[in-house]
Amino acid sequence: QGKGKIGIIGSGLIGRSWAMIFASAGYNVTMFDIKESQLTGAMADITNQLAELQKSGTLRGALTAEQQRALISVTSDMKEAVTGAFHVQECVPENEELKKKVFSEMEQYADDAAVLCSSVSYIEPSKLFAHLKRRSQFIAAHPTNPPYYCPLVEIIPSPWTEQSVVSRTRTLLEEVGQVPVTVKKEIYGFALNRMQIAIVNEAWRLVADGVMSPEDVDKVFTAGLGMRYAFCGPFEVIHLNAEGIASYLERYGSTIQRVSSTFGPPPAFTGPVYDAIVQDNDAHYPLDKLQEMRGWRDARLVALAKLKKDM
Numbered sequence: 001q002g003k004g005k006i007g008i009i010g011s012g013l014i015g016r017s018w019a020m021i022f023a024s025a026g027y028n029v030t031m032f033d034i035k036e037s038q039l040t041g042a043m044a045d046i047t048n049q050l051a052e053l054q055k056s057g058t059l060r061g062a063l064t065a066e067q068q069r070a071l072i073s074v075t076s077d078m079k080e081a082v083t084g085a086f087h088v089q090e091c092v093p094e095n096e097e098l099k100k101k102v103f104s105e106m107e108q109y110a111d112d113a114a115v116l117c118s119s120v121s122y123i124e125p126s127k128l129f130a131h132l133k134r135r136s137q138f139i140a141a142h143p144t145n146p147p148y149y150c151p152l153v154e155i156i157p158s159p160w161t162e163q164s165v166v167s168r169t170r171t172l173l174e175e176v177g178q179v180p181v182t183v184k185k186e187i188y189g190f191a192l193n194r195m196q197i198a199i200v201n202e203a204w205r206l207v208a209d210g211v212m213s214p215e216d217v218d219k220v221f222t223a224g225l226g227m228r229y230a231f232c233g234p235f236e237v238i239h240l241n242a243e244g245i246a247s248y249l250e251r252y253g254s255t256i257q258r259v260s261s262t263f264g265p266p267p268a269f270t271g272p273v274y275d276a277i278v279q280d281n282d283a284h285y286p287l288d289k290l291q292e293m294r295g296w297r298d299a300r301l302v303a304l305a306k307l308k309k310d311m
């Protein structure tokens with residue numbers, strides 16, 4: 001017996017994570033996929049994860065793992081997932097044509113008042129929603145991987161999205177424990193990925209220019225910048241690094257501009273640097289151990305989330 005129905009389209013990494021998040025708040029979730037094997041895998045994964053989270057005392061929400069598991073069902077029929085849902089979360093691969101086709105199908109079955117939401121990472125919603133009859137009901141909500149442990153969600157309305165759809169999406173996300181932020185103006189890659197790409201580009205250039213090893217570049221984050229960024233954003237960091245932002249910029253503004261003028265063009269991600277970075281990472285994190293490494297990462301993210309909550 002859940003609070004209301006939520007449909008999930010696509011049961012991969014992101015779809016199954018949304019299912020767990022919505023079930024943790026007591027919603028009935030129906031997950032659809034075109035691949036039967038993905039649905040079977042998703043349910044086994046969810047059952048396993050919920051049991052582990054319960055065992056470690058880090059399960060979200062007030063319900064038991066068994067009660068949450070019972071709120072989630074799967075179907076090979078999109079209509080069954082969408083009909084009667086007040087919110088539908090699309091999680092199919094990042095492909096413009098595929099997403100457009102899936103949205104056209106979703107709007108055929110959706111309830112009049114349903115919010116139709118995409119987990120899209122990069123593509124501007126106006127490109128994805130322009131062709132739809134019910135485009136005022138569509139919105140994008142881009143989660144942060146892994147969504148169960150990293151609560152940030154970027155909400156991106158299209159030019160046609162109704163204000164009530166924006167506010168209902170925000171309210172639902174807050175209720176289930178995520179942290180929504182709004183991308184007020186469409187831009188390719190939104191905010192999170194643009195910032196991540198700026199970092200990856202500079203990390204790559206530092207290795208390419210022989211300034212640092214890939215391993216040490218990662219330490220700049222894990223033992224340096226990442227320590228503060230888990231608690232303070234870039235503006236807060238510089239505010240605290242001097243007597244406020246004005247004082248920081250008075251001292252370092254011209255230095256920042258000088259350093260900025262030395263950033264190179266976007267890397268090509270090919271050649272000997274590519275080989276060095278791929279080999280270095282494959283040696284540290286063997287490809288057949290990635291699932292284990294993700295478990296290791298998630299356990300630490302849970303501990304960090306707990307620390308932040310208890311502060």
Ligand code: NAD
Binds near residue numbers: 010012013035091094
């Ligand atoms: P994934 O490949 O793990 O899962 C995609 C699922 O969609 C698969 O189970 C596939 O069978 C299914 N699918 C394919 N075509 C379908 C269709 N027509 N109807 C229904 N299901 C279909 O991908 P993912 O990592 O879960 O990504 C899904 C979306 O979420 C993408 O837009 C991605 O950019 C976005 N996203 C991903 C991450 C991430 O780090 N993985 C983070 C945030 C957002």
